[in-house]
Amino acid sequence: MPTIYEWKGKNPKGRKIKGEMTAESTEQVKQSLLRRKIVPGKIKKKPKDLFENIKFLQPKVKEKDVIIFSRQFSTMIDAGLPLLQCLDILQSQQENPTFKKNLKQIKESVETGETFADALKKFPKVFNELFTNMVAAGEAGGILDTILKRLSAYMEKMAKLKRQVKGAMIYPIITIIVAIVVVAIILVFVIPVFAEMFSDFGAALPGPTLLVMALSDFAIGNIIYIISGIFAAVFFIKRVYANKKGRIFMDGMFLKLPVIGILIRKVSVAKFTRTTSTMLSSGVSILEVLDIVAKTSGNKIVEFAIQDVRAGISEGRSMADPLLESGVFPSMVCSMIAVGESTGALDTMMEKIADFYDDEVDQAVKNLTDMIEPFMLVFLGVVVGGLVISMYLPIFSMAGAIQ
Numbered sequence: 001m002p003t004i005y006e007w008k009g010k011n012p013k014g015r016k017i018k019g020e021m022t023a024e025s026t027e028q029v030k031q032s033l034l035r036r037k038i039v040p041g042k043i044k045k046k047p048k049d050l051f052e053n054i055k056f057l058q059p060k061v062k063e064k065d066v067i068i069f070s071r072q073f074s075t076m077i078d079a080g081l082p083l084l085q086c087l088d089i090l091q092s093q094q095e096n097p098t099f100k101k102n103l104k105q106i107k108e109s110v111e112t113g114e115t116f117a118d119a120l121k122k123f124p125k126v127f128n129e130l131f132t133n134m135v136a137a138g139e140a141g142g143i144l145d146t147i148l149k150r151l152s153a154y155m156e157k158m159a160k161l162k163r164q165v166k167g168a169m170i171y172p173i174i175t176i177i178v179a180i181v182v183v184a185i186i187l188v189f190v191i192p193v194f195a196e197m198f199s200d201f202g203a204a205l206p207g208p209t210l211l212v213m214a215l216s217d218f219a220i221g222n223i224i225y226i227i228s229g230i231f232a233a234v235f236f237i238k239r240v241y242a243n244k245k246g247r248i249f250m251d252g253m254f255l256k257l258p259v260i261g262i263l264i265r266k267v268s269v270a271k272f273t274r275t276t277s278t279m280l281s282s283g284v285s286i287l288e289v290l291d292i293v294a295k296t297s298g299n300k301i302v303e304f305a306i307q308d309v310r311a312g313i314s315e316g317r318s319m320a321d322p323l324l325e326s327g328v329f330p331s332m333v334c335s336m337i338a339v340g341e342s343t344g345a346l347d348t349m350m351e352k353i354a355d356f357y358d359d360e361v362d363q364a365v366k367n368l369t370d371m372i373e374p375f376m377l378v379f380l381g382v383v384v385g386g387l388v389i390s391m392y393l394p395i396f397s398m399a400g401a402i403q
Contacts, residue, residue, distance in 0.1 A: 008041040019092040020046060022104070024399035028139060033358045036089075061099045061126045068098075074148035083144075084110060102126055115139055129292045130275065137283040147282050154278045157354075158271065161361060168365040170398045175376045179383060186387050188223065194391045208390040244300075253299045255328070259371055263364040268302045269333055270357035277350035286313060302328055319346075 007029055008018045017038065023029045026043045033040045069090060076086040084107060091103040102123050109119035117136035120127040127135075131151060136145030195213050198205055205213075219226065240246035255261045272293055279289040290310040297303045305326035312322035320338035323329045333353055340349025 004046040005043055006046045007033060007043045009033055010039040010041070019089075020094075020100070021088075021092045037143070039308050059096055061096060061161055063155060065094075065096050065099050066126065066131075067152050067159065069094075069103075069146045070152035070155065074145045074152065077145040083116060099126070111341055116144070125346065128296065130279065130296060133284055133288065133292060134279060134282045141283050141389060147301065150278055150282060154274060157274060157358070161267060161270060161358070163381050164361055164365050165263070168263070170370050171369065172372045172376060179380055182384055183387065184219070186384070187212075187216045187219040191387075191391060192220070198394055206390075206393045208386075209393050212387055212390040217218045228257065248300045251302075252258070254297070255301055259364075263361070263368055264299065265328065265330075266357055266364050268299060269329060270354055270361055272297065272306065272329075273333070273350040274354035277347045277354060280347035280350070305329070324357075 003023065005021050005023055005026060006018070007021060008016065011017050021029050021032060023032065029043050030040045073086055076089065081089075087103060087110065088108040091100055091107060093101060094100040105122070106116075106119040109122065110116055115136070117132050117139055120132045120135060126257060134147050134151055135144065138144040191212060195216065198209070198213075241250055254264055257264075260323070273294065275293050278290055279292070280286065284292075287310060290306055290313070294303045294306040294310065297306060305323070305328040308326060309319055309322040313319060318338065318341055320334045320341060323337065324331060324334040336349055336353055337346070340346040343349075
């Protein structure tokens with residue numbers, strides 16, 4: 001019965017390497033390593049994972065894992081290695097146990113006669129439609145190594161775009177959370193101590209101090225309802241976003257926001273043009289490209305606009321006119337796409353637009369960060385500083401009376 005073995009050895013350059021291999025015996029592992037010009041060292045059976053059948057305890061396959069897999073795969077195919085040998089090597093060297101299991105099943109499917117693309121389609125959470133369709137085009141055209149290089153380059157740029165947007169949103173979210181926690185601690189734990197001290201003064205307290213003390217009493221008396229209300233609000237927003245009509249409303253509202261809306265539009269344009277360029281240059285048909293791009297747009301308004309473009313093209317129209325009519329894509333982008341269509345170099349023009357909008361996203365993220373930073377500082381100063389000053393006002397008054 002085949003068993004998974006862990007091995008260590010040295011490559012032809014004398015560098016220490018390690019990996020895993022499914023084989024009948026240690027001798028079979030040794031012979032396989034020698035055929036790959038690896039000097040075998042320690043070989044042992046891999047210990048069983050007690051949690052391998054509990055799905056939620058298994059690590060997820062990250063985008064980075066797929067990018068590295070694509071890059072290494074393209075290099076091996078380009079070097080002339082057979083497909084099955086590439087899968088065997090990549091599976092044995094894979095550190096993520098979930099991805100390792102996926103690659104093993106993909107290899108077994110290819111061994112039974114399935115195409116590589118069909119084997120990948122069995123794992124839609126790891127390899128999306130864009131990936132599998134491009135691989136299918138690469139297999140059909142005999143340019144799988146080129147397709148995998150394009151895919152890894154595309155995913156790297158998309159990952160960078162995602163990091164930029166996430167980076168812009170992390171700062172304000174963390175600041176707001178910290179502010180809420182600080183205010184909650186002051187209201188629930190600090191102000192009651194001051195209130196007890198002020199009750200012995202016997203003098204009238206300033207208006208701001210009375211207001212803060214009333215807020216503290218309200219927070220302490222209704223803390224369960226406040227926490228429940230926060231959870232209910234989060235749950236309600238998630239439910240609205242999960243509903244089709246609610247998602248359309250929310251996505252439309254996001255696009256209309258002053259600075260965030262501009263950023264979302266630019267990210268949508270960059271993603272649309274980059275994906276379209278990559279797929280068209282790989283030989284995927286324009287209608288199939290637009291169908292996949294619409295599904296992966298991430299915004300319902302943008303998705304509907306791309307679907308309208310697809311419907312227009314199927315009726316014989318150009319791509320640029322429906323894009324302009326949608327009102328989502330800037331006129332400059334539509335004009336450049338029209339030029340690309342007329343010259344027969346749509347994929348090249350899309351790539352140029354994507355490069356331009358990558359820089360535009362950089363600038364939009366910087367503008368958003370520059371706008372948020374002073375706002376957050378003022379917010380923290382007014383809220384936290386206001387609470388502290390309100391509680392010290394009676395002490396200042398008492399000090400003045402003593403003088």
